[in-house]
Amino acid sequence: MRHNRLVRFIGSRLLLTVITAFFVSMIVFFAVRAVPGDPALNVLGLQSTAADREALRRVMGLDQPLIVQFFNWLGHAITGDFGYSYSQGRPVASVIGPALGNTLLLGLAASILAVIIGLAMGNAATSRWRGLRRTTDWIEAVFLSAPQYTVALILLICFAVLLPLFPAGGVSTRGNGSVTDIGSHLLLPAVALALAPGAQMARSLKTSISTLQATELLPSLRARGLSPLRITVHAHHNALPPMVTVLGIQVGTMLGGALFVENIFSIPGLGALVVQSVALRDYTLIQAVSLLIAVIFIVVLLLADLLNALLDPRIRVGQL
Amino acid sequence: MHHAMPRGGRRRLLALLATVAATAVVLTGCASGGSGAAVKQELVIGSQMASLPSLDTGAITSAGYEGQRLIGNLVYEGLTKRDVSDPTKPAGVGAALAKSWDISSDGLSYTFHLQKNVTFTDGTKFDASAVIYNIHRYMDKNDPHYDPKLITYYAVLAYVQDVKKVDDSTVTFTLNKPFAFFLADLYNVYFASPTSLDKFGSAGQAKKPVGTGPFIFDSETPNQSISFVKNQKYWGVVPKLDRITVDLIPDPAARTAALRSGRVDWIEAAQPDDFTSLKAAGFATTGNSFDWEWSWQLMTQEKPFNDIRVRQAMNFAIDRDAIAKDLLHGTATPAYQMMAPASLYYDKANNIYNYDPAKAKQLLADAGYSGGIDITVGYITSGSGSMQAKAMDEALQAQLAKVNIRVTLAPVDFSGMYAKLGAGNTGWQAANQAFSLEQPSSWGWTLQCGSSLFGYCNKGFDDLRSQALVTTDDAARAKLLTEAGSLQTKDAGWMYVVNDTAPRAMSASVKGYVQPKSWWIDFNNVSMG
Numbered sequence: 001m002r003h004n005r006l007v008r009f010i011g012s013r014l015l016l017t018v019i020t021a022f023f024v025s026m027i028v029f030f031a032v033r034a035v036p037g038d039p040a041l042n043v044l045g046l047q048s049t050a051a052d053r054e055a056l057r058r059v060m061g062l063d064q065p066l067i068v069q070f071f072n073w074l075g076h077a078i079t080g081d082f083g084y085s086y087s088q089g090r091p092v093a094s095v096i097g098p099a100l101g102n103t104l105l106l107g108l109a110a111s112i113l114a115v116i117i118g119l120a121m122g123n124a125a126t127s128r129w130r131g132l133r134r135t136t137d138w139i140e141a142v143f144l145s146a147p148q149y150t151v152a153l154i155l156l157i158c159f160a161v162l163l164p165l166f167p168a169g170g171v172s173t174r175g176n177g178s179v180t181d182i183g184s185h186l187l188l189p190a191v192a193l194a195l196a197p198g199a200q201m202a203r204s205l206k207t208s209i210s211t212l213q214a215t216e217l218l219p220s221l222r223a224r225g226l227s228p229l230r231i232t233v234h235a236h237h238n239a240l241p242p243m244v245t246v247l248g249i250q251v252g253t254m255l256g257g258a259l260f261v262e263n264i265f266s267i268p269g270l271g272a273l274v275v276q277s278v279a280l281r282d283y284t285l286i287q288a289v290s291l292l293i294a295v296i297f298i299v300v301l302l303l304a305d306l307l308n309a310l311l312d313p314r315i316r317v318g319q320l
Numbered sequence: 321m322h323h324a325m326p327r328g329g330r331r332r333l334l335a336l337l338a339t340v341a342a343t344a345v346v347l348t349g350c351a352s353g354g355s356g357a358a359v360k361q362e363l364v365i366g367s368q369m370a371s372l373p374s375l376d377t378g379a380i381t382s383a384g385y386e387g388q389r390l391i392g393n394l395v396y397e398g399l400t401k402r403d404v405s406d407p408t409k410p411a412g413v414g415a416a417l418a419k420s421w422d423i424s425s426d427g428l429s430y431t432f433h434l435q436k437n438v439t440f441t442d443g444t445k446f447d448a449s450a451v452i453y454n455i456h457r458y459m460d461k462n463d464p465h466y467d468p469k470l471i472t473y474y475a476v477l478a479y480v481q482d483v484k485k486v487d488d489s490t491v492t493f494t495l496n497k498p499f500a501f502f503l504a505d506l507y508n509v510y511f512a513s514p515t516s517l518d519k520f521g522s523a524g525q526a527k528k529p530v531g532t533g534p535f536i537f538d539s540e541t542p543n544q545s546i547s548f549v550k551n552q553k554y555w556g557v558v559p560k561l562d563r564i565t566v567d568l569i570p571d572p573a574a575r576t577a578a579l580r581s582g583r584v585d586w587i588e589a590a591q592p593d594d595f596t597s598l599k600a601a602g603f604a605t606t607g608n609s610f611d612w613e614w615s616w617q618l619m620t621q622e623k624p625f626n627d628i629r630v631r632q633a634m635n636f637a638i639d640r641d642a643i644a645k646d647l648l649h650g651t652a653t654p655a656y657q658m659m660a661p662a663s664l665y666y667d668k669a670n671n672i673y674n675y676d677p678a679k680a681k682q683l684l685a686d687a688g689y690s691g692g693i694d695i696t697v698g699y700i701t702s703g704s705g706s707m708q709a710k711a712m713d714e715a716l717q718a719q720l721a722k723v724n725i726r727v728t729l730a731p732v733d734f735s736g737m738y739a740k741l742g743a744g745n746t747g748w749q750a751a752n753q754a755f756s757l758e759q760p761s762s763w764g765w766t767l768q769c770g771s772s773l774f775g776y777c778n779k780g781f782d783d784l785r786s787q788a789l790v791t792t793d794d795a796a797r798a799k800l801l802t803e804a805g806s807l808q809t810k811d812a813g814w815m816y817v818v819n820d821t822a823p824r825a826m827s828a829s830v831k832g833y834v835q836p837k838s839w840w841i842d843f844n845n846v847s848m849g
Contacts, residue, residue, distance in 0.1 A: 037735035041742045043382070044472065046773065047765045053742070056472070089374035089382045089469075090526065098542035153573060161580045168581035169574055170544055174565060266569040266578075268371075268543030276370045281735045 006309065013305070017298045024294040025077070029070050029287060037281035043086050060086065062283075073287060083284035087277065092288045095273070100292065102171055103258060103269035105182070107296075109190035110197070110254055111247065117143075117198025118243060119236075122205025126213065136202075143199035148257040152192040152264040159188055169266040189265040193257050197250030204246045208239030241308040248304030252297050361562040361848050363830065365390065366584035370570040371543050374526040377510035378458070378473035385839060386588070388508055390566050393840070394548050396510035396531035399432055399451070400503050404836035407608060410664045411758075411838035412794075413503045417446065417511060417532065427498030427792045434489040438555040440513035441536045448485040453514040455483045467522045475762070476505035498790040500797055501761045534559045534843070544568060560832070560847035579603065579825055585848070586826040592651040592708065598825045607821030608835040609653040610662045614707055614754040615814040616697060616716075617766065621775030624695070625749060629687040631812035635673040637680035637723045638716055644818050647715055648708065652818035657809040660819040662837035663757060665801040670809045673816065680723045692724025698740065699752035701731045706754055707820055713752055716817065741773045750774075754820070756839065760788060760801055767808065774813075781807045 040056040041048070057063050061072060076083060082092035124136040160168035167173065172182050212218060212235055221231050258271030266272075270289055277285035367390055373383035380392040393401075399421075403414025418432035438446040456463040458470050459477050471477060481496040495502065513530040520528070529537050534556065535548035547565040552558065567584055569575045575587045576594045580601065590598070595605050618625040618634065625631050640654035653661065656671035684692065699713050700706045710731070717727040730748060732740065737753065740746045751774065757763065763785065769777035784804035791797040809816075822839060832845040 035736075036732075036739040038739050038742055041738045042735055046738060046741060047475075047762045052472075087382070088371055089376075089379045095543075156574065156577050160583075161577050164581050168578045168583040169569060170567060170583070172541070174539070174541065174545060174547060263571045264574050266544070266567065266571065266574055268568065272370070272543075272570075279733055279735060 009309075010302075010306070013302045017295065017302065020298055021291060021295055022074075025074065025287060025291050026070065028290045029073065029283075030066065032278070032281070032283060032286050033066060035281070039086060039281045039283060042280050073284070077288075077291070082288040085277075085282055085285045087280040087282040087285065092284050095285060096270075096288055096292065099268055099270050099273045099289075102267055103255075103262070103271065104296075105171070106186055106189055106193070106258065106262070106267060106269060107251065107254055109183075109186045110193035111251070113190050113194035114198040114201060114247065114250065114254075115243075117194055118201025118205055118247075121199065121202035122209065122239070122243075125202060125206040126209040140199045140202055143195040146195060148192055148196070149260040149264070151195060152189065152261045155188045155192055156264060169264075171267055185265075186267075189261045189267060192261045192264075193254045196257075197247065197253055200250055201243050201246050204242045205236075205239050208242060209235055212238060237311070241312045244304050244307050244311070248301045251300040255293055255297060361560060362565065363561050363563070363586060363843070363846060363848060364565045364567060364584045366569045366575045366578045366587040367566050368570055368572070368575065368589045369566075369568050372540060372546055372568065375529040375537065375540075376467075376470070376522050376526040377454075377512050377529075377531075378470040378508075379526065380510075381473050381508065389840060390588075391546060392508065392510060393533065393842070394535040394564065395529045395533045395537050396512065397533050398507050398509050398511070399434075400506050402507055402838060402840040404838045404840050404842055407834045407836045409837065410611070410662050410666075411836060411840060412664060413507070416507075417451075421503065423792050427500065427790055428495045430493045430495070430502060431486065432491050432493070434491070435555060436489055438532055439553065440516070440530055440532050441551055441553075442513050442516055442530045444513045444515040444530075446511065446532050447488045448491045449488075450511060450514050451491045452483055452485055453517070454511045455480070455509075457517065458509070465517055465521075470522075474509055476502065476509065498792075499761070500788065500790055500792050501759065505759060505761055535564060538563070557844050559843055560845070561843060564843065576825075579827065582827070585830055586824065588824055590651075590823045590825040592647075592649040592823060594825070595649050595651065595823065602828055603825050604828060604830065605823065605825045606833065606835040607651055607823045608662075608837050609660065609819050609821050610836075610838050611660045611756050611758045612705065612754060612820035612822070612839070613655065613658070613660060613757055613814075613816070614652070614712070614752075614818045614820060615655065615816050616750045616752050617774040617776075617814050618750045618812070619746075619748065619775050620777070620811075620813060622749065624687070624689060624693045627687045628812060629683045630689065630693065631815075632673075633680040633683035633687070633723065634720070634725065634815040635812050636676045636683065637725060638719050638815065638817065639675045640817060641675070642719075643712055643715055647711060648818070651821050651823040652707065653821060655816040655819050657805065657816060658814065659757065659802070659805040659809075662819070663805075664798050665757075665760075665805050667802050667806065670802075670806045672809060673812075677723050680725075684723065684725075692726060694726045694728070695749035696728045696730055696747065697750045697752055698730045698732055698737060698746055698748040700734050700737050703734050705820075706752075707818075709752065709754075712817070744773065750815070758839070760785060767813070776808075776811075776813045778807055778811055778813075781811075 039060060039062065040053040044052055044056060061069060085092045085095050088095045121136050121140060124132050125140065127133055156168060159165050166188050167185050171185050218231060218235065221234060258269060259275060262269045262271040263275065270293060273289050277289060367386060369383055369386045371383065373380050373387045375391065377396060380387045397416045399416060399418040401414050401416040402411040404411045417435055417438065419435050420433045422431045434448065440446060457465040457467060458474055459480065460466055479495045479497065479499040479502060480493055482494040484492050486492055510531060512525050516530040517525060534551050534554045536551050538547045538549045540546045545565055545567045547563060549563050550559050550561060569578055572589065572591045576591060578584045579587045590605065599605055618631050620626060644650065644652045644654045656673050659666040659670065684690065699709050701710060713729050717729060720727050741751065764771045765773055767776050767781065769779065769782050781804050784800045788797045788800040791800060822835065829849050831847050831849040
């Protein structure tokens with residue numbers, strides 16, 4: 001029975017994912033075509049003749065009515081064929097593959113950092129020490145409001161140039177793909193991405209813990225002789241589901257922030273690819289990248305919900 | 321179960337401290353992995369390229385001239401090249417895989433005498449058959465290796481009727497009509513190893529290019545970096561550098577940071593604003609005026625620029641020195657005519673404009689605009705060739721306002737500019753684009769009657785250029801184009817502003833680099849000290 005409910009839950013969410021992906025694709029498809037620009041002109045240059053450009057537009061399939069183009073694209077996309085990127089001179093799939101890997105790696109590193117920041121600051125903000133609470137609130141406000149672009153630049157200048165502790169960009173040193181090498185490359189950009197989501201999670205944790213502190217639960221647990229560690233675990237167990245939800249939503253913020261952060265740290269990821277493909281009006285590439293980003297976001301939200309179901313039995317049986 | 325500590329709050333604090341300590345351990349652990357193994361003669365370049373192109377010959381140019389400069393010219397060679405050996409002279413045509421050539425008197429037949437003892441880096445011999453193999457791959461639809469994508473990058477091959485082998489080291493190209501820039505435009509028609517193409521096709525070349533150049537492709541990290549190692553058996557001067565790595569760093573601030581942190585030794589397109597501080601920190605900066613015209617192209621068919629006096633007024637109203645020296649810190653040189661000083665077609669006598677606001681006002685009044693004019697100017701917000709477009713255009717806007725030329729600036733991105741110009745209905749009175757005039761064969765879209773996107777038309781100019789296109793004698797051809805430049809300058813077809821100097825910055829350990837008067841560079845004499 002419970003098992004069925006979970007399967008139905010996942011099934012309906014996956015269906016929702018497909019529907020959302022469809023609408024995202026459609027909106028992006030028509031939006032980018034409404035922006036002035038001619039991909040054929042970008043490839044051939046202004047000295048090309050109108051006839052040459054028309055011929056290339058035919059090759060690219062851009063001579064057909066928009067709606068036909070869209071369903072053509074959709075038909076191929078469903079079979080996993082995302083077409084050819086003219087600005088990069090290779091199939092879209094081979095452009096996106098490595099970029100996706102880099103962004104996922106960066107996103108994972110940033111998520112881990114955000115969780116650490118969230119746990120540390122959430123606890124500090126509910127500390128018994130007033131000074132620490134005040135300082136944490138202040139830091140939280142800074143983290144929440146600092147633009148990622150600025151944070152990234154400051155981190156780069158401070159910790160890669162003035163105090164050269166970390167490399168100034170890229171994903172790895174050539175010929176060295178070790179975990180420490182990749183880690184040292186990803187740390188600064190991950191910090192730039194993690195500050196705001198971390199602070200958001202800290203807020204959520206702070207609220208949960210303060211709510212809990214106002215109840216009789218913690219004193220009664222203490223009265224029952226539980227160790228402080230166990231009490232902390234109990235307190236966090238209750239606070240985790242909202243934190244996971246916040247993290248899931250914040251992944252969206254991170255994907256947006258990756259646009260800037262990847263550029264500054266010259267990480268060839270999806271964010272950098274969006275900027276390039278839009279600048280060059282590489283329609284097939286824009287379509288594929290935006291679809292992928294949308295799907296990542298939806299899947300992360302789904303995973304967050306599933307994780308919550310695991311953490312909180314009340315969600316699992318639909319009592320909440 | 322432990323019952324000892326009564327103070328839950330303090331425990332939580334301890335947990336927090338433990339977390340912080342763990343993070344610190346991670347941080348320091350990571351930091352120790354930062355430095356890679358050093359190769360002795362390795363040059364690492366921070367390029368403004370945003371992505372790596374396909375590495376197949378012609379397709380490399382899809383990453384713009386940067387791709388050709390930092391990738392194509394290292395691995396591949398053409399029959400000719402841009403000769404940048406003398407940094408005091410404009411870059412003319414030089415011999416590359418062809419050591420010499422004969423041109424028939426009708427200008428239709430070019431016989432190339434190939435370098436002997438040249439091999440591709442996979443050991444295949446470079447000879448007449450290899451030349452024909454490659455040319456057929458580009459343009460013979462019946463050839464089994466024909467690749468239709470490549471011909472779009474090689475407009476010059478449209479002039480080729482036929483290519484024939486005379487002997488092992490001689491080939492003759494027959495043209496369908498005379499074209500005097502044939503030698504010049506062949507410079508990027510690269511030759512790839514027929515053995516490699518037979519085995520792996522175009523797709524193989526796109527991943528692992530095999531040419532005859534001074535460097536051999538080594539490895540690529542997708543859209544992050546690409547590296548090359550020295551070709552020990554290079555037929556020409558073997559490079560001093562063992563390895564060149566090109567890192568892709570499109571963000572200008574990040575490029576500067578990469579240089580300062582030691583991640584790269586050399587950055588392309590350095591920001592003028594960073595020059596002073598980079599010099600102070602011990603970095604070398606280089607630059608040399610080259611054939612790059614940063615101007616406002618005036619719509620000469622429409623009011624108010626259909627009146628030559630208004631166009632001249634524009635050219636007298638601006639203080640080019642202030643732009644080049646103050647705003648751009650000397651990374652540009654003032655332009656007083658169509659041709660750049662680094663052009664083969666430059667004549668100092670054509671510098672007929674100067675900063676004279678009173679004269680500009682007078683010219684406007686003579687043209688019937690004593691109250692001034694209102695114009696809209698489209699410009700490209702960013703891109704490697706646009707220099708500091710926003711700051712420069714705003715400075716020009718302020719200068720022009722002093723003579724009652726009121727400018728509204730219309731920022732667009734590169735694709736938006738192309739689309740508007742291509743559609744022919746911009747709604748602007750002028751457009752700000754920067755480009756090179758190095759290839760007179762492709763001036764049509766800017767300057768030719770009927771095809772100029774800016775409406776420029778001067779029959780005398782077109783006649784001179786048409787003659788030049790079929791004049792095979794270098795001096796006579798240069799004379800014709802110098803004269804054409806003089807006509808366009810007198811017409812005030814554009815508002816001439818500055819020529820770029822291709823500013824670069826590099827660490828003090830880079831030795832032997834002297835920047836030529838060109839976009840093109842070579843790494844022959846460069847070494848790491």
